[in-house]
Amino acid sequence: MSRHITRRTMLAGGTAGLLAAPWVARAQANTLRIGMQSILSGPIALLGTSSRNSLMMEQDRINAAGGFLGRPIEFVFRDSKGQPQEAARIARELVNSTGCELLIDAEASSASFAVQEVVRDLGGIACIHTNSETSSLTADPKIRAPTAFRVARQGVHDAVAGSIYLSDYANARKLNKWATCSPDYAYGRDTTAQYLQFFKQFKPDVEIITEAWPKLGQPDFTEVITKLIQAKPQALFTLLYAGDLSAFVNQGNVYALFSQMTVATPNVDYPVLAAIKNLPAGIQSATRYLETFPNTPANKEWGQAYLKKWNERPTNWSWQNSVAMQFYEQAIKKANSLDGKALAAALTGMKINTPFGADGTITMREDHTTIGYAIGWGQTTPKEPFIIDVKAADWGKIIELETEWKKQQKYI
Secondary structure, eight states: OOSOOOHHHHHHHHHHHHHHOHHHHHHHTTOEEEEEEEOOSSTTHHHHHHHHHHHHHHHHHHHHTTOBTTBOEEEEEEEOTTOHHHHHHHHHHHHHTTOOSEEEEEOOHHHHHHHHHHHHHHOSOEEEEOSOOOTHHHHSTTTOOTTEEEOSOOHHHHHHHHHHHHHHHHHHHTOOEEEEEOOSSHHHHHHHHHHHHHHHHHOTTOEEEEEEOOOTTOSOOHHHHHHHHHHOOSEEEEOOOHHHHHHHHHHHHHTTGGGTSEEEESOOOHHHHHHOSSOOTTOEEEOSSBTTBSOOHHHHHHHHHHHHHHSSOOOHHHHHHHHHHHHHHHHHHHHTSOOHHHHHHHHTTOEEEOTTBTTSEEEEOTTSBEEOBOOEEEEEOSSTTSEEEEEEOOHHHHHHHHHHHHHHTTOO
16 A cells, blocks of 8 residues: 555545544644654563654654644554564554554564564655664664664764773773673674774783573573672673663662672663663663753753653653654755655754753764763762763774774774
8 A cells, every 4th residue: 555645636535544543633734743653562662662752752842843744743643562473564564554654663672673664665665763772773884774863872882982981990990800790682693793803902912701681671680690609700791671670670689690790781761771670880871861961951951851741761762763863853844845755865964952962962973873972980879870981982082993994894
């Protein structure tokens, strides 16, 4: 079925057509539907629910300003449960059967690659990936799709920023023996490898003495924690996130894991902190979203508005979805169109003003991924602001080493 339905087609369909496809009635009322599928249930549901919350705020803001091309927008949310085949089916259905004219792919990397192929197959629809951090989604030209873009942290960017910070930290404390614990799928495997590549570049004497690969959404980490403690590393690097990370920390507290090794993670978010019963001080942590980083009135205002509306703090996924809609907004104004190819031309190279940029701006690069978003590393503390002594990453160094990595991978 074509995703474009003309006024003549709608009139020819008569009342029976409207009853058979209720979304046509909304289209007739000039509403612009935007599809979003994500993980909205299960242990990783925070990824999807905090994305949805942010998009609902964007819907209110954009509609108050007149919508897109004079049309009010309406999101259609679907739960893929993180299953690649289901995510692909839903993405196709959102366009072909539900009448969505734009897509937000708020999946984890486990499903975003499947959605990417749907977007490539559909050809004319614009899609912005908002949560997948696996670098190859946009870095690899063979995987990149002409009308698909990514507004999200990218694994290789985090790996450079984190490795520089952690190598300085480890060298100062002579932490040479490390363990890793990351989710067993593309994001966990690929990004851990990237971290280790750069970490070893900055700290050649590092030794990885054990690895753990729990399944995404695994409820019990007893076996993993026991394995890590028995290996006796000086430090642990983990890419667990959302409910997995809070469960790991809560269960690790029972076994006094955090008193036996230094722990480092780039994935601490406000709701994860809230789900941890006793937050250990001194976890080396990246800033995913903090009201205090960047320390600007605009950033704090956005975080407080989110808290007021949803009675919970935003996540990294929240700001990424907000920025995606900001990019759509500017691209649609520039292109004066919803056509995927026209939007792709407008998005490529675009820079927007946003509270979440390191210098107040974020740029959509020619390889369809964003750069310039705020990245920093510090350490946890049990009370506000939860992460202190934050050191901002150097984007010049990130891009320099990312370019070297791309050459090694034969992406450029």
